[in-house]
Amino acid sequence: xxxxxxxxxxxxxxxxxxxxxxxxxxxxxxxxxxxxxxxxxxxxxxxxxxxxxxxxxxxxxxxxxxxxxxxxxxxxxxxxxxxxxxxxxxxxxxxxxxxxxxxxxxxxxxxxxxxxxxxxxxxxxxxxxxxxxxxxxxxxxxxxxxxxxxxxxxxxxxxxxxxxxxxxxxxxxxxxxxxxxxxxxxxx
Numbered sequence: 001x002x003x004x005x006x007x008x009x010x011x012x013x014x015x016x017x018x019x020x021x022x023x024x025x026x027x028x029x030x031x032x033x034x035x036x037x038x039x040x041x042x043x044x045x046x047x048x049x050x051x052x053x054x055x056x057x058x059x060x061x062x063x064x065x066x067x068x069x070x071x072x073x074x075x076x077x078x079x080x081x082x083x084x085x086x087x088x089x090x091x092x093x094x095x096x097x098x099x100x101x102x103x104x105x106x107x108x109x110x111x112x113x114x115x116x117x118x119x120x121x122x123x124x125x126x127x128x129x130x131x132x133x134x135x136x137x138x139x140x141x142x143x144x145x146x147x148x149x150x151x152x153x154x155x156x157x158x159x160x161x162x163x164x165x166x167x168x169x170x171x172x173x174x175x176x177x178x179x180x181x182x183x184x185x186x187x188x
Contacts, residue, residue, distance in 0.1 A: 056106035063099035089169035
């Protein structure tokens, strides 16, 4: 009886870990493509709010495709990292950190843009223009890429299982303690 319950539980877990990520990837990709089509339409092409939404959608799509597919592959195929591609480890970790930050920034800019466009002051309304949105976007992109660049150098592949040659992408032990001290300590 217990063995039958364990078999049923394992079957449900295997089914869930196989099909739920695939469903998420398909539905998320379709939703992002619909958003891209909508926000890049002729009517919205010169709207700064739509531009910020478009940027956010693009970064969400990159995050969804890259992180979900690579996670799915490493979950389903244990030896996905068996050759030790250090560049894959660093790039995946970096993109999984950077893309949500960029997406969140552009959602914040959308809110700020809506506030500026409804302001009583003409001076403030002038900031809600497409050329300002381009400048803000480029500046933000460069700033986020540079400010999170330490993540690219912090992670490396370490051998998890010597017998099966299974690797995992983790922060270097000597850098992890330094990073924790930097991020946890606050001035009194």
